[in-house]
Amino acid sequence: MYFVFGNGIKEMFVFLPLVILCVIPSVCEGLHESAFSVVPKDQYIEVGSDTEILCQTSYVHGKVFWTLNNRLIDDSLSYAINSSHTVLSLRNFTHHSATIQCHSADTHQVIGGTIIRTYSKPRKISCILYYINQDERGLPHRFTCSWEHQIHPLLEINYTVLCGSYPQQSEICNSRITTCTTNYEDLPKDKINIIKNSTVVVRAKTAAWEAYSAPYEFDPHHILKIIRPVLNLTAFSDHRLVQWTRSPTSRKCHCQVKYSKAVNDRTLEWVLNKTLNPHEQGNVTIEKVESCSNYRFAVRCALDKAPWSDWSLEKTVLTRLNKSDVQLRLWRTVSELEKNGVRRVRVMWTELHSTCPDTLTYVIKQAPYKEDMTGVDYTDTRCGHSTCDVDVNQDAHVINLRVFNNEALFAEDSVYVPAIGESLPQVTGIQASTREGVILVSWKAPVEPVSGYMVDCTHNGNQYYWKESKYTNITLFDLLDKRPYNITVTPLFDDKTGHGAQALHICSRVGDPGNVSISIQAYDKSALVSLSVSQEACSGAVVNYTIFYSTQRGPQLNVTVDSTTRDSYLTDLKPDTEYSIYVKATALTGTTKSSERHFKTKIFDPRLITALSVCGSILVVLVLSLGLCCAVKWKKFKDMPFPNPGHSSVALWASAGPQQGMSPFQPFSYPSESQCDRVYTEEAQRTSTSPLPTDCTAGNPASDQMEEYTDPGSVPAPAQAECPAERVETQNLCSPGESTALLPADNNMLSPYRSQNSVEAPALRITKQFKHDPVKQQEKAAPVTVYVTLDMFEQHQGR
Structure with a gap:
């Protein structure tokens, strides 16, 4: 291994330090565990019990100290066995879980530690015998025991109910919750006998510990839950x-x-x-x-x-x-005396439980207060459940109410009705006020002593509420909201009642104003808002109106007017714009808001169009009227006739004087010719003293002479012919065939024209009566200018 050449030698020298670093700590850790330790490790003890912990320090000499959950433990709880072993003694340990550590007093290093957890025994055991089916009798159906136990969430606990005296205990049931139930009738007979006189113990068992509850002894009759009655x-x-x-x-x-x-x-x-x-x-x-x-x-x-x-x-x-619960509380109201001498009395009493299964009958009988009164048939009257109307005359009466329950007299009461004009006391100074939906009534007591007062009130004349008081004031509750009440206070005596005094139209509560409605007439830059408020009983009087209006995007504006204003103009509006509007009516008792309305202003002012239409109509009427007048005038002018000389003839008449004979020029005579239609000279019209023929005034010298007018363009002259004796303001018809003397002119020339007559009908002339002194006709006839009458203008008349 150590003779590797090339790259292998390099890898060995690189890996060797890592092996050394891993082996040395492992060896040191084993030596440390054997030299430093705290025992026992991770133990479970019963809550409230005692325990001891040993701290071993083989290579470290000196004192140690202990901590519980990082908190210092009193040194009195530990003692040293030798220089390397120290024992910690814990008494009545109640922590659910605690970490115990041993520290070196010199270096404050942790030498070792352990975790101690506690467990508890099941407690408060109770058992019960009961029936599932409440209609069955015999042995109980179930046996159930329950208890309390502090359950550790990381451990699985198995419970067993043991019955009997130790050590001969039998398992009754098992459970993983704090309740265990078994069928009593399914238990073996020996276990049933055990239960009859037994002791119950609950065992709790986990992988780490096992605990038994305290024994629970019971008498079966003390745990038996019997069947319901x-x-x-x-x-x-x-x-x-x-x-x-x-x-x-x-x-x-x-x-x-x-x-x-x-x-x-x-x-x-x-x-x-x-x-x-x-x-x-x-x-x-x-x-x-x-x-x-x-x-x-x-x-x-x-x-x-x-x-x-x-x-x-x-x-x-x-x-x-x-x-014992029956209290009739009988009362009555009396109407005014009617024309037939009868008074209507409404008898009222408290309704006697309309939901009662009993059959109740109410009978009213009115009797005269004095036994010698006659004239009224006092018969029994069967009534409803709470009111009854009876008629009495003007005398005093006693109204008696009897209540029968299944034909047996159950209760009875009576009330007095005073006679008309009977001298009885009456309260004075009655006053009523409203406060928060109730009516406060007060009055002054009469001089005579009274036994109490009866106060009745009604809002519609049909439903009454009455209450008796011993004092001169009363508070009326349970009234309908915003209703005007008529209140009557009547003094009571031992066997009579006095006359009542009234306070009329007292509102139970004055509410908000009535409903507000609005109508809008929109123009281009303004709008007329008409306001109206419905008049309701007991509504508050309006103090002012506030009109709120705004566009969809613009701010809300408002206008406030007083209560007398019914029409208000909104100005400075935008043409062709939609507005929303509502009105709020304010009273001392509240406010009422109308429904919101919408309107849109006009592009142009409709009043300008209306004014132009009216002016145009007037102008058209004036033009048509002027045209019609012009047409009428033109027609009259066009149809106006002109004199036709072809319809007149020329002749000369000699002026007839008082000494001369007839003129050699005799006028033409026509059967239909009238002397009033003759032609008169212009000079005769100008001269007021022109001579007139004597034969026109011979019959009545003092008679009035007539001045004759024809066309407004010509001036008529008085006629010199004999006229009728009677002259009135009418058409003057002179006798045809009579000659008329020509009036003299300035050049003493005779007029060659003679008067002409219309063939159809003579023209109407307006005559005016006036008087002239008789004068003589001038002897010399002077030439005169002769006018023609309008009879000559007839187009169809030919000569």
């Missing part, structure tokens, strides 16, 4: 009888009767104890239970010093009505 219930009107049957035995027995009742989502429970003598069956009478309520009953029993049996099958019973 059989329960029977009987309900009477004033008590409940509970009976049960237990297992037959010649030993004393203890029993418990449990009964319970569910009240407002919780269960009230009571337990009664009863001890039975040998062969005695159980029964208990229970009196203190509420009427017409469901109770659950159960019973369990146990032999003396034995465990309790299972509870019997639970039974539920509805208790019957107990007469």
Whole structure:
């Protein structure tokens, strides 16, 4: 091996130091273990026991010290046998696991160490004999023992239940948990006899240790769990009888009767104890239970010093009505006197357990307070369970209520109804306030002494709540939330009741404002928000409204207005943008929030389009109206006739004076011609004193003369012909055929034109009455300008 050439020699010299380094520590470790040691190693001891540990230091001389879990141990617990051996003595060791080390006092080096673990014995053993089937009798079915033991998680423990006196112990059962069960009836007869008078020991065994429990001695009757009792219930009107049957035995027995009742989502429970003598069956009478309520009953029993049996099958019973529980609390409300002289009285009383199995009948009878009153038929009235309406007259009455249970009188009470105008005391100064859902009522007592006060309240006139008080104040609970109540306080006397005083519309609680609804009218840069709040009873009065609005990305803005505002404008909005909005109504009692709404602003202001539409419509109407007026004027102008000279004739008439005869030019005469249609001179119109023919005024010198008008463009002249005696403001028709004298002109020339008449109908003329003094006609006829009438303008008339 040492003669290797080449590369092999190099490898040998490299590997040789490694071999030396590995061999030398192994040799030193063996020498160290033999020279330094702590014994015994990794031992298990029973918790609370004593132990000793030896520290050996063959090559190290001097003192040593000990540590337990790195904590110094008192030197008094150790002693040195010689210079190389030191003993540590531990008393009543209770640590579950501890590391013990021995150290050199000079160098403080660890000489050696060990780990001590403790174990415990099984303890608190209890055994029981019991039945699996609760309906079978005979020998018990099972035998079970249980105990307590501190189990080490790293060790597997096997338990064995040993029965009998040591050393003649027999194994009953085995288990790896702290409970062990065996079938009692499957045990051999010799083991059954052992159990009858026996001692039980539990053995715990592992690979490292073995422990036995302390002996557990028992009497089989003390561990026997008997069969559960059989329960029977009987309900009477004033008590409940509970009976049960237990297992037959010649030993004393203890029993418990449990009964319970569910009240407002919780269960009230009571337990009664009863001890039975040998062969005695159980029964208990229970009196203190509420009427017409469901109770659950159960019973369990146990032999003396034995465990309790299972509870019997639970039974539920509805208790019957107990007469001692009946409190009618009768009261009434009286309406105003009606026109027929009748008052409606509502009689009310506390409902007597509607769930009762008993048959209850309520009968009302009203009787006059004074025996000599007559005029009303007082018959019995059968009523419902809690209210009844009866009619009484204006006199005082006594209302009597009788309750019958299965046709037997069960309870009775009466109440007084005062007469109309009866002088009775009445409370004053009634006041009511609301606080946290209750109503506080106070009043001033009358001068007369009273026995109490009856306070009744209602929120709808049908359902009443009434309560009696001995003081001048009362607190009303259990009221409906946010309801207005009418409260009446009536003083009570020994056999009468006074008149009631009322406090109206007292809210049980003033809540938040009513529901808020909004409507939005959107424009381009603004929006009109209309607010409305539903009016609800007992809602808080709104102090202000806050409008919250925002875009999807923008910050939330708000506007606050007072409670009187119903319309509010949101300004500085972005056109063609969607907004979300809601309104919060604030009152002193809270706030109410409306549902969130969304709206989108317009691109243009719709009000501008509306204004332009209205203005355009007005302009179109004006243009159409102007065009229509122009068309009408044009039609009138186009249809306006012009004088046609072809329809007139020329003639000269001599002026007729008082001394002259007729003019050589006689006027043309037509049968239909009227003297009023003749032509008058312009000068006669201008001169107010122009002479008139004498024959027109001969019949009535004082009669009025008529001034005649034709077309607005011409000025009429008075006619010089004889006119009718009566002149009225109408169309003037003169006698045809009469001649008319021509009026003189400035050049004393006669007019060559004569008057023309229309063939169809004479034109209408407007006449006006006026008076003239009689004058003489001028002797000389002067030439005058002659006008023609509109009768000449007829296009179809020819001469």
